Amino acid sequence: MFALVDCNNFYASCERVFNPNLIGKPVAILSNNDGCVISRSDEAKALGLPMGAPIFKWESFCKANNVTVLSSNYPLYGDMSSRVMSILKQYSPEVEVYSIDESFLYFKGFDNYDLTKYGLEIKSRILKWTGIPTCVGIAPTKALSKVANKIARKYPNQTKGVYVMDTEEKRIKALKWLSVEDVWGLGRQLSKRLQTKGCKTAFDFTQLPDVWVKKNFSVVEARLKRDLEGIPTLKLDEIITQKKMIATTRSFDYSYSDIEYIKERVSTFAVSCAEKLRKQGSSCHVIIVMLKSDKHKKELEQHRTSTSVNLTYPTSSSLIISNCAISALMSIFKKGIQYKKAGVIVTGLVPIDNHQLHLFDAENPKHQPLMKSIDSLNAKYKNNKIRIANQDLKRTWKMRQDRLSPRYTTNINDIIVVK
Amino acid sequence: MIAHKSGSLTFFTPDAVDNAAGQFFDTGISAGFPSPAEDFKEQRLSLDEELVKNKEATFYAKVSGQSMIGAGLDDNDLLVIDRSLEPANNKIAVCFLDGEFTVKRLRVSKDEVWLQPENPNYPIIKITEDNNFLIWGIVTNVIKKV
Numbered sequence: 001m002f003a004l005v006d007c008n009n010f011y012a013s014c015e016r017v018f019n020p021n022l023i024g025k026p027v028a029i030l031s032n033n034d035g036c037v038i039s040r041s042d043e044a045k046a047l048g049l050p051m052g053a054p055i056f057k058w059e060s061f062c063k064a065n066n067v068t069v070l071s072s073n074y075p076l077y078g079d080m081s082s083r084v085m086s087i088l089k090q091y092s093p094e095v096e097v098y099s100i101d102e103s104f105l106y107f108k109g110f111d112n113y114d115l116t117k118y119g120l121e122i123k124s125r126i127l128k129w130t131g132i133p134t135c136v137g138i139a140p141t142k143a144l145s146k147v148a149n150k151i152a153r154k155y156p157n158q159t160k161g162v163y164v165m166d167t168e169e170k171r172i173k174a175l176k177w178l179s180v181e182d183v184w185g186l187g188r189q190l191s192k193r194l195q196t197k198g199c200k201t202a203f204d205f206t207q208l209p210d211v212w213v214k215k216n217f218s219v220v221e222a223r224l225k226r227d228l229e230g231i232p233t234l235k236l237d238e239i240i241t242q243k244k245m246i247a248t249t250r251s252f253d254y255s256y257s258d259i260e261y262i263k264e265r266v267s268t269f270a271v272s273c274a275e276k277l278r279k280q281g282s283s284c285h286v287i288i289v290m291l292k293s294d295k296h297k298k299e300l301e302q303h304r305t306s307t308s309v310n311l312t313y314p315t316s317s318s319l320i321i322s323n324c325a326i327s328a329l330m331s332i333f334k335k336g337i338q339y340k341k342a343g344v345i346v347t348g349l350v351p352i353d354n355h356q357l358h359l360f361d362a363e364n365p366k367h368q369p370l371m372k373s374i375d376s377l378n379a380k381y382k383n384n385k386i387r388i389a390n391q392d393l394k395r396t397w398k399m400r401q402d403r404l405s406p407r408y409t410t411n412i413n414d415i416i417v418v419k
Numbered sequence: 420m421i422a423h424k425s426g427s428l429t430f431f432t433p434d435a436v437d438n439a440a441g442q443f444f445d446t447g448i449s450a451g452f453p454s455p456a457e458d459f460k461e462q463r464l465s466l467d468e469e470l471v472k473n474k475e476a477t478f479y480a481k482v483s484g485q486s487m488i489g490a491g492l493d494d495n496d497l498l499v500i501d502r503s504l505e506p507a508n509n510k511i512a513v514c515f516l517d518g519e520f521t522v523k524r525l526r527v528s529k530d531e532v533w534l535q536p537e538n539p540n541y542p543i544i545k546i547t548e549d550n551n552f553l554i555w556g557i558v559t560n561v562i563k564k565v
Binding site for chain 2: 020021083086087125128129130131408409412415416417418419
């Protein structure tokens with residue numbers, strides 16, 4: 001059996017732990033730069049504040065409805081997440097941390113356990129120790145545990161936040177209840193295509209012939225289908241939704257047509273991707289650069305483009321990734337266009353220490369120790385003090401965080417005060 | 420580690436392993452006699468280990484005010500709070516009461532909860548249904564600057 005443990009409205013819940021005044025009240029958390037709403041408490045959802053709502057459009061709505069709006073406090077959420085995940089490891093030796101607020105647990109040899117009771121125990125320990133409410137879905141496969149979790153979340157009164165899908169009857173009932181666009185891993189495009197084929201529920205999807213699914217979609221969807229049929233197919237740590245990739249994409253503050261400016265941005269995004277790669281211990285084979293003009297300025301010539309560079313050897317060196325990204329940028333940049341957004345995406349990821357050696361080409365062996373030194377210096381001095389020369393040294397990327405809560409668990413000056 | 424007892428206090432002194440060779444050479448040492456202390460090394464004392472018994476459930480808070488001076492909790496002291504411990508009579512707890520955090524001694528009887536300050540100038544507080552009240556965590560240690 002697999003369990004999916006998901007934190008309810010995670011960011012809003014983290015804020016509530018340290019500010020219990022927010023309990024029972026509508027809370028919304030904004031994305032980086034205070035752009036749009038990315039987490040809402042149940043009360044905020046009930047008011048009709050949509051996910052992704054741009055705050056500049058919804059500011060008056062929030063004021064009128066007394067919604068507390070906060071900037072995202074990632075140091076806090078990261079710390080609370082690691083507490084939750086480390087508690088989960090007490091309940092199973094095999095845990096896959098799927099995202100900041102959800103994990104899969106594999107229950108192998110738990111046949112004699114009362115899994116409902118076990119799930120309730122997990123839930124209550126996390127709540128007591130960290131203050132974070134969760135829901136637990138338990139089922140024979142990963143994809144079904146995701147469905148079971150949705151049921152636990154949707155029907156708190158009946159399930160007390162824990163739902164075990166342990167019979168064929170329950171599985172079929174659940175899949176008939178779940179509409180196809182809510183199936184984990186299917187994506188919007190695919191579910192749209194399925195709906196036009198008359199496939200409305202998850203159950204309908206499982207009734208399609210295997211051959212048809214493989215032919216019209218891919219082996220990924222065919223495997224997902226088997227998992228939904230109750231045949232354990234997806235394993236822990238198997239990524240089904242996306243090929244692994246890391247991206248840094250950002251809108252500029254204004255539109256720019258100056259190549260020098262855009263070069264600097266792309267280099268900075270590339271360096272940021274390289275840092276993220278090194279942080280997770282990966283190297284990449286492919287670097288993608290994309291560039292977009294301002295779609296809101298319809299009167300201007302539009303240009304949306306991207307290109308990719310394939311490397312002969314995998315790398316996580318900022319220098320190489322930045323150089324490749326810039327040459328890719330030069331090949332797609334068009335003079336006279338007002339660009340508003342650029343991005344660097346790295347993919348084709350392999351573990352850093354698992355390189356296949358190339359016969360003729362290899363990364364300069366000096367790069368890895370150099371990157372190590374840069375990373376440790378930047379960790380020490382913050383704000384990326386060490387940059388490469390094609391990045392702007394004066395620019396200090398400052399996130400807009402006008403409504404930031406204190407870093408209650410990661411900064412001694414920010415801890416709660418008790419009277 | 421050596422323990423010295425003097426009256427009611429026990430002092431711990433780390434083993435004096437006074438070997439100048441115990442430094443880190445990241446260039447590597449080509450050859451030489453291995454440190455004779457290698458086999459007798461013990462972990463240096465760690466306050467984290469002493470004070471934090473359950474790291475997932477441990478949080479910190481700063482004391483503001485005088486209400487608990489009788490229990491040794493002075494203004495600006497740092498509290499170590501363990502949320503995993505069960506609240507019980509006589510424990511010192513961080514609570515959330517009507518909009519703010521407070522630290523008091525718990526007095527729990529059959530069906531009554533009282534928050535008792537440790538300072539005669541402060542009143543004892545009876546928790547009623549009208550209060551917005553939750554016990555946030557149990558105080559396990561106080562750290563103070565001297």
